[in-house]
Amino acid sequence: MITGASGTIGSAISVMLAEHGIDVILHYHKNKNNIDKVERICKDKGVNTYVIQGDLTKIEQIEMIFKKLESMNLYPNILINNAGIAQYGLVQDIDFVEWKKVIDSHVLSTFFCSQKVIPEMIRQKYGRIVNISSVWGDKGAANEVAYSMAKGAVNTFTKALAKELAPSGITVNAIAPGIVFSPMMVDFTQEEIEILKNEIPMGRFAKAKEIAHSVLYLLHPNSSYITGQIINIDGGWN
Template sequence: MKLEGKVAIITGGAGGLGKETSLLFASEGAHVVIADYHKNLAEDTAKEINGLGFCVDVSKRDQVDRMVSEVIQQFGKIDILINNAGITMDSTLVKMTQVEWDQVISINQTGVFHCTQSVVPHMIKEGYGRIINTSSIVGRMGNFGQTNYAATKAAVIAMTQTWAKELGRKGINVNAVAPGFIMTSMTEKMPENVLQRMKEKVSLQRLGTPRDIANTYLFLASDDSSYINGAVIPVDGGLSI
């Protein structure tokens, strides 16, 4: 198993891409810690994989620090951090409210900062770590109605590459994944003609699956990627080329 004995925190780990990653990591031998805003979902998913579940708002530093402290007490280390938690509050520039801007920034950007800064001292102590941040193709391409979301995903790329420079010498690899169109519970509700247009934009002519993203997280979290640092891997079926 690729992650035997590793301790992995997965934010947003109780739904969608995060849950798929939690299930996969557990099957590969990791001790999975699920940090999710939804308490019941976090606890239910944790029970499913015999992991730990925490109700955490990553925009609140005290909640993040409390979770990290409890994980260290339980396991003595943190090997892997998947910064997967994120939200969307879409609106065009002229209609976007301050609340829509602030909330997306606080979760998608500040939340990544909070979790990483809280975990990194423990990784430095062990001389080992894998940090994987969830960006998006819109972080490089932009997207209509997503000023706030695209800004955070561009910031995640910048933070990833900065941290790779700072932390690589400490034995910590920092990389990012940039998903494209992924089939989730939200996209499944879209009209078939809309889904078809999305597929036609992708050179592979299909939408991605949550497992496509989870497999990439697994690769970056494992020793198979030991010489990859500061990379931003698009998992988009060729949409961004």
Template sequence: MNKFMKTALITGASHGIGKAAARQLAQAGYRLFLNCRTSVESLTAYAKELTETYHVECTPVACDISDHAQVAAMFQQIEDSHDAIDVLINNAGISHIGLLQDMSIDEWNRVINTNLTSVFSCCKYAIPHMVAQKQGKIINISSMWGVSGASCEVAYSASKGGVNLFTRALAKELAPSNIQVNAIACGVIDTRMNACFDDDERAELENEIPAGRFAAPEEVAEMILKLIEAPGYLTGQVITFDGGYL
């Protein structure tokens, strides 16, 4: 895909992987719509910084992507600006740590709606333009726990496992339209989500990772760009990006 004059939407772009991906794509020349739910002020400042630094259009869009109606409104806002999405990066996600028996149905629904239903919603509204153009890229940010499952993270693991199979199935559906759908199943990334570990826990976890460290968000962002610009025959893949952990 020719990156010039292409537009990308990144969900969860105010921090972590999404923020790093925004800089990576801005540097590569993509127009950007950057989504967040609550950090609107900081994301607006970041979008302005990217615009001034890389001379590309960066538009912040506030939306709770766990709410299908809000996603529909976000895509209408994009359409009203006379633009459409050529590259969709479904990055936004939340975790929940605890015993399943102690989890409420509201907590379960929040994880599933944020991590999995949001991917459905964003894809649903991005796909028509891609099909019309006979090209498009969808990158889903998943987790290694969606491959193997994690104790005390059942809802998170289930949501990411759903993302992985969603990716494989949708790739088959869209391949005839020259639209590629791939996922990155991340290992332990040095983001806000993993800031819950104290120094001892972090050191213990690093010792379990063959690479001996957490990955930086910028490394995932680099992988995202490589997938976007990969040959069109690469589709339906869930690439485990975990430093050899699994």
């Protein structure tokens, strides 16, 4: 199951898993056009593909999503917590509603989606949870304080849950991308984009497919001893 599968990174992960023969459950919230495209591509790869819609900032909708999956006899043993939103602005300009939306989209969704898949993973003595974090979860970013705070929580959640689930054969890791050019950067000027590129030793942003490859690596049997790690994919930036 990939949350936020209609987005730039989520769609790349979904297609990558499908290319390697992994059945996928594609979650999306609003972007029906994009999820339809991702669904078609995944089906063309020959895997079972399911689409489910819901707002993961609301616990009631998370409950609804997993009840629906249960009714379809679908119990994910791989969960990619990718859903989330960007937020830019000075900390003193963020009101409670905006702050809560950022926190819920990253933290509430990651916590409770993970909670829902864990019982079946424990029964199977197998599971893979990969959280999509950010370098800002470690470094912090001016003008992205709420986002940095949320990703910092995801990182700590990853480390703590990994310890809790390791005896059950379940690994929990996070991928922390640097900058991946995506619609999240729509408010950046060209000058700001060039400045950011110049700060990165490799001189470019990451490709979504590179993030997807890193996720795939964590699902491989040879990665079964890797857990509780925050893996930066940032071109040497951090």
